[in-house]
Amino acid sequence: MPAYDNMPAMELYQPVQVEDALSLASRLADRGWLLGGGQDTYGWIKDRAKRPEALIDLNGIESMRGIRETSDGIEIGALATLTEISTNPLIRERYELLAKAASVVASPQIRNVGTIAGNVSQDVRCWYYRRGLDCYRAGGNLCYADTPEAQNREHALFNASRCVAVTPSDTGPALVALEAQMVISREGGQRVVAAEDFFVGPAINITRTTVMGPDEILTAVRIPAKWANADFFYEKVADRNVWDFALVSIAAAMRTEGGNIQESRLVCGAVECTPRRLRSVEQAIQGQPRNQATADMVAGMASEGAQPLTHNHFKMPLMDNLVQRALTA
Amino acid sequence: MTPKLTRRRFIKSVIFFGAAASSGAGFYLASAAAQRPAGGVERLVSLNVNGRTRRVDVMPQETLAHTLRYKLGLTGTKLGCNRGECGACTVTVDDVTNYACSTLTHSVKGRQVVTVEGLRAADGTLHAVQQAFIDELSPQCGFCTPGQIMSAVALLKTNPRPTREEARQALSGNLCRCGAYDHYLNGVMRASGQLS
Numbered sequence: 309m310p311a312y313d314n315m316p317a318m319e320l321y322q323p324v325q326v327e328d329a330l331s332l333a334s335r336l337a338d339r340g341w342l343l344g345g346g347q348d349t350y351g352w353i354k355d356r357a358k359r360p361e362a363l364i365d366l367n368g369i370e371s372m373r374g375i376r377e378t379s380d381g382i383e384i385g386a387l388a389t390l391t392e393i394s395t396n397p398l399i400r401e402r403y404e405l406l407a408k409a410a411s412v413v414a415s416p417q418i419r420n421v422g423t424i425a426g427n428v429s430q431d432v433r434c435w436y437y438r439r440g441l442d443c444y445r446a447g448g449n450l451c452y453a454d455t456p457e458a459q460n461r462e463h464a465l466f467n468a469s470r471c472v473a474v475t476p477s478d479t480g481p482a483l484v485a486l487e488a489q490m491v492i493s494r495e496g497g498q499r500v501v502a503a504e505d506f507f508v509g510p511a512i513n514i515t516r517t518t519v520m521g522p523d524e525i526l527t528a529v530r531i532p533a534k535w536a537n538a539d540f541f542y543e544k545v546a547d548r549n550v551w552d553f554a555l556v557s558i559a560a561a562m563r564t565e566g567g568n569i570q571e572s573r574l575v576c577g578a579v580e581c582t583p584r585r586l587r588s589v590e591q592a593i594q595g596q597p598r599n600q601a602t603a604d605m606v607a608g609m610a611s612e613g614a615q616p617l618t619h620n621h622f623k624m625p626l627m628d629n630l631v632q633r634a635l636t637a
Numbered sequence: 638m639t640p641k642l643t644r645r646r647f648i649k650s651v652i653f654f655g656a657a658a659s660s661g662a663g664f665y666l667a668s669a670a671a672q673r674p675a676g677g678v679e680r681l682v683s684l685n686v687n688g689r690t691r692r693v694d695v696m697p698q699e700t701l702a703h704t705l706r707y708k709l710g711l712t713g714t715k716l717g718c719n720r721g722e723c724g725a726c727t728v729t730v731d732d733v734t735n736y737a738c739s740t741l742t743h744s745v746k747g748r749q750v751v752t753v754e755g756l757r758a759a760d761g762t763l764h765a766v767q768q769a770f771i772d773e774l775s776p777q778c779g780f781c782t783p784g785q786i787m788s789a790v791a792l793l794k795t796n797p798r799p800t801r802e803e804a805r806q807a808l809s810g811n812l813c814r815c816g817a818y819d820h821y822l823n824g825v826m827r828a829s830g831q832l833s
Contacts (some may be wrong), residue, residue, distance in 0.1 A: 313703075313719050320678045320697035320743055343741075350700070350739050351720050363698070372697055391733075415810030416788070418733045419726060550809045551722055 319362035344423035348430040357440035358454040386425035406538035409482035432473035444470040465614040466580040469511035481559035481575040481583040491528040507582035541634040554578040558630040603635040687755025690759035702737035713753040724811030727784035769828035776814035
């Protein structure tokens, strides 16, 4: 595999107003590349696997920074770094789930520059795709990860459609569990999308992992007050504690009353192309106490319907065990 | 005396035509720059590195590690993987650790960059972390050491008396292929005055 130290020549724009960034994004379209922390950018470009003609560095846009309290929860600027999120007193006090998720991403140096927007819109980590092969996701007509000899230990259990890559985001499952709203801006407009609908699988769009078009910018993430100070559980299982992406992760938010779970949202990461809500488990545990008996009752439910590949069967018991831990922690 | 092609004359003419050609290219580039849409970066930038302001010609796509090593001669910042996966290139930007291989030089304009060369005092006294790493024999081969030092320095700035676990977390973004992790942690504990 050719690997280069330097990136090829490119233009670099550093707008300071979101309007300027939107007009650049719109004008450059697929030739441009939005830059936040850049930690999912430089590898692609150094490897010549992707060749944008211009980088649009968003870091100078003040209005996309900061973490603010709003009338209904909090608003996190898209450029808030993962370190800021994991150490912010407001988030740690009310949304410990998100603070925990942000604190286990990659390494300290990457969290210092990596943004929440980048973490949810980063591309999949399938190495066949990353190597620059012409797979389905890259516009070709085959999947290198779904063959009898393929190395697909990290790949999908559910809802694969041609592409079998999984969502690599650690904060994605937490945001879906917290019913976050994603604020997406385009020239002359804005739309707000639920985190659950923000991520899209290959059946809907095989070349993108989110609903955002090339002329759109994720400018903020809103967390509603609904789940503030709920019972939370987050765990990421990976081969290494640092740098590595999740093999399976779980984010759970639960409201208990009188010892019984009134409402819950359980979301797994890294088992399909989007964060996966465990709706059947959520329904089954409603009205039940958060204990071992309830965990036993739903044993095996999370991984029901999984379609494992050659090397990723282990993710099924891993999912089920993480649900058990969420219910007994 | 008839003019004839001497060695000296030849060299002079080469220099003259070379200069003419490059200044022509300069005009061409300047006009191309004028046509670029607003917001595109200027190549000549001022960087604040180790407390000094340096004027550097920086390509738009250039990484900080490249600028430091190949334009400013600060080779204490090492390039290991060049992919943000090893930590050898760790520097601090406004006292926060960054991978210099995965930072655009243009993004640190107006910010304070400190590399391992910028830690010692004017009289040559080493930084407490550097001295402690020597005293504790922290490095083995030494390649990852500048990065480990920068991570430790940034930690002690915000947390002067870290626990061993906090130090372990702070240095977790720096690989050491010799496996001298515990020696580095001993160094951090000594630098913070918790090991006599």
